[in-house]
Amino acid sequence: MTLRKLLLAVASLAMASAASAASAASAASAASAASAASAQTTLTIATVSNPDMERMQRLSASFTSNNPGIELVWVTLEENILRQRVTTDIATGAGRFDIVMIGTFEAPIWAERGWLTPLVEMPEGYDVDDILPSIRTSLSHDGTLYAAPFYGESAFTMYRTDLFEDAGLEMPDAPTWDFIRSAASKISEQNDDVYGICLRGKPGWGENVAVITAMANSYGARWFDNDWKPQFDSEAWASAVNDYVSLVRDYGPPDATKNGYTETLNLFQNGKCAIWVDATVAASTITDPETSNVADRVGFALAPGTGLGKRANWLWVWSLGISSSSGHQDEAMRFVAWATSRDYTELVAREDGWVNAPPGTRASLYQNSDYLKAAPFAEMVLSSIKASDPAKPTVDEVPYTGIQYVAIPEFPGMATAVGSRIAKALAGEIPTDEALKNAQWVTEKVIERARFISDD
Amino acid sequence: MTHTADAYQKPVSELDDEQLPVPKHRLHGPGHFLGLYGSEHVAATEFVIGAAFVAMGATIEDILIGLLIGNTLAVLSFWLITAPIAVKMRLSLYSYLDHYMGDLVPRIYNGANVLIFVAISAAMITVSATAVRVLFDIPPQTYPYPSNVYFALIAGSASIIAVVVAYYGFNVVAEFATICTPWLMVMFTAGGMVLIPALNETLTGYTTLSSFSDFVNLAGATVFTGINAEGEPGIGLIEVIGFAWAANTFAHFGLVDMALLRYAKKSVYGLCTATGMMFGHYVAWISAALMGAATASIMKLSVAVVSPGDVAYYALGATGFVIVIIAGWTTANPNLYRAGLAAQAVFPSVPRQKVTLAVGAVVVVGSCFPFIYRSILPILAYAGLVLVPIGGIVFAEQRVFQRMGLKSNWHRLKGAKDNMPALMTWGICLVFGFGLDFLNIIPFVYLFLPTWLLSIILYTVLAKRAGAGQSYPEAEKREADFNRRVEEYHAKLARKEGHSEVKDTSLLTKGIRAVWIVIGLLVPAVLAWRVLFNSPDLYAYYVNRELFYDVTIWCTLIYFVFAWWGLQRSKALQRQGEPSVSAEPAE
Known part of the structure; x- marks a missing residue:
């Protein structure tokens, strides 16, 4: 075999391998696309571990039964670990988490950085105006809501x-x-x-x-x-x-x-x-x-x-935000709306009693006689939340938002x-x-x- | 092969020193290489590579064990592959290729080097620019491309200055780089120590670590989590080993470091590369990763996008700017210089200034794109893959040919214009290596191994067919004569330069050394130690950290003034000790 023949043989071998790989990759890609077409949308939700979120996981069957095309994957982490993982995911636009649980401290900071999807197109019937004004303010940036409140406290x-x-x-x-x-x-x-x-x-x-x-x-x-x-x-x-x-x-x-x-x-x-x-x-x-x-x-x-x-x-709210890098914005919006809606509150009341309804976010809860009966402190909680203004937390003007913290x-x-x-x-x-x-x-x-x- | 013919005809004294083997009297002992490798591998790249391992999602166990194994393999590669050939030939790889590979191989090789050195230079200038951008209040650059016109302006300006400095003041910067090593080592270690308590507090609520297992737990939970930047399970032990090994593939398997190790008295000094591998590529990488994670936590950013400038500032205060700029520039400077030289070799007929300017222009544009510095680890791995076949070819000539009855310098003896077996081997190996990469059969960091083996086998077969086993009596006689003349010339040169090293034992020199060691290095180290081990709560931590920041910048200033002074005194003394007798050129 001459040098030229040897060279040709090796080059042919390499090209044949490459062509075979390309063909295999193409076939795999086609199979994957076909599979994806029939698969459900998976929403990955990152939350802290607490009884309210455990309850939400338990009751989420109600959401998936009404949304058969959506599958929920819960990633439950300790609070500090959750902050780190979610920050990395959102900051790099990795899109691993579609929905993240965040507090009032993170919401305006992340919103300013463009990491969260503005919640301007919530599904019909969500009734944004029912959310208590101070709660909305604490989860907004430049007047736009970036996270939906799950429960709030003063x-x-x-x-x-x-x-x-x-x-x-x-x-x-x-x-x-x-x-x-x-x-x-x-x-x-x-x-x-x-x-x-x-x-x-x-x-x-x-x-x-x-x-x-x-x-x-x-x-x-x-x-x-x-x-x-x-x-x-x-x-x-x-x-x-x-x-x-x-x-x-x-x-x-x-x-x-x-x-x-x-x-x-x-x-x-x-x-x-x-x-x-x-x-x-x-x-x-x-x-x-x-x-x-x-x-x-x-x-x-x-x-x-x-x-x-x-x-x-003071004012603190746990809320659900949608990662701006999520590939399932519509589905994520649907879930967030469900989890922070009046319907969800009523679902909790039906399953676990009114006293366990997520408090402190919606005015309608404080007009519900069943809830007021089960929670004698409710009116004082409402007054406290209403009196909290995270946009104007102090007597004199300040350049920051947040009442018991500086955002x-x-x-x-x-x-x-x-x-x-x-x-x-x-x-x-x-x-x-x-x-x-x-x-x-x-x-x-x-x-x-x-x-x-x-x-x- | 005109230059070879020239070499035979010209008086040896008229040949460039670089074209000749290193004379015996210029060889160095192990101490030289321990220091040299320490400095070569504690650079701005370490900031980036440390963070890259975090972004790639390695676990702490894989990092601690994998880096140890990978770097040990790198040291062994230097010792067993690079050093023996360097010591045998006493030539740099470039000179070797010039001598033994004809015209085209060195030319293409230099072309590849231009690209690689341009990428490294651009990356290092971007690293420096991330520190400067803070001074001008420019937002962090979190995208692969420049997202702020002023950042591009700063990176571009820094490149232009770096190009000018590399062109006119290469020697000054190179000399300055030699005194940076001890300081860089202390600062890299101190930076990690200073930020560990803050990182620990965000995770556990405590600023103190009580044991090494606490450190492992902290690093495992916050830095080396096993989850990559895409949120998927990250690289494993095998990949960590591969990255550590492959980070310098072009230097050991690729034989680029023949340029350094040709000065070694014994090939066992290849083991001295351990200072660079075990400090720069172990302690500094881990420390840089810790610093990056802590800064990301403070800034509420991801470690994947936090810039070296921010990391250094939070770890070291104002000294952080100095370290990033100095480490960036001292790394960019030699690479820019190498890129310029390589480019000149590719285009010998184009005036040097034009070539340098063209290379500089590419660096200026490249430095504006942060993705280059963030991709430095894959760039280094792929660069290794491109250059490794040449290492395999040289390895075959020097370590295999003799055993098979072939002549290692067959091409020079034959006198053909181009070394076609080498060209074909290189080309086929590139197709093979990148083909394997495309097929994704093995991790890309290990592609250099089969590629290197293939290059040895292929070149041996092709060279044998091209005449490596034949006899060239005329040429061999000419070669022996040339070697004899070189030996004679070196003997004369040894007599000329063979003065004994002047040892400076003056009180002033001792005082200067004491100042830069104690104030420049020891004081910051002690202060960093206090931050790590004497900060029972966050307030105490801030007090200790601010003291470290405030004092270390002055220590840095004192360090450089006195270390530079000491260097200049030592050089002046050596000059005084040189004999004025001139050696006659050998014929």
């Missing part, structure tokens, strides 16, 4: 009616922090086994910082002025943090820095707290005789204020650092003015870097 005051009665006190519907202090003081004096007040003390942006920020809002404080200059050196912050620290240290449980939402809920359920200012979502648990020792002795009032026009309430990506880190300093002050390890100086410093540093690496 903060309010929960108190023990029996202890108030014994102390000869009457809780106003809209208490002030001064009243809360005097009530906590009086009840503490009269009861050795009950703490006058319980507030979250555990450091974390979703723990003590949520309560302290909401409280500070009611004192006229704000995280940043309009030029993004941190404001922890203000009088308002000093008053708020001093009052918070003295209130909890004087009348609260010992080791309060170990108490987050869950621990405080536990204390209240066991009759250890006279007053608790926290999330409205706690109401159903502390009024349920099966889970609470004080179920029949709980009253509700608005979150405390100082008369400046803002109260210590910027860097907030969790800096807020947890601030929370750890305030927890130190609460534990008596450092004075409150030092904690505030530290908060000012760390916020300045983080925001300085964030603005420097601005992606605006």
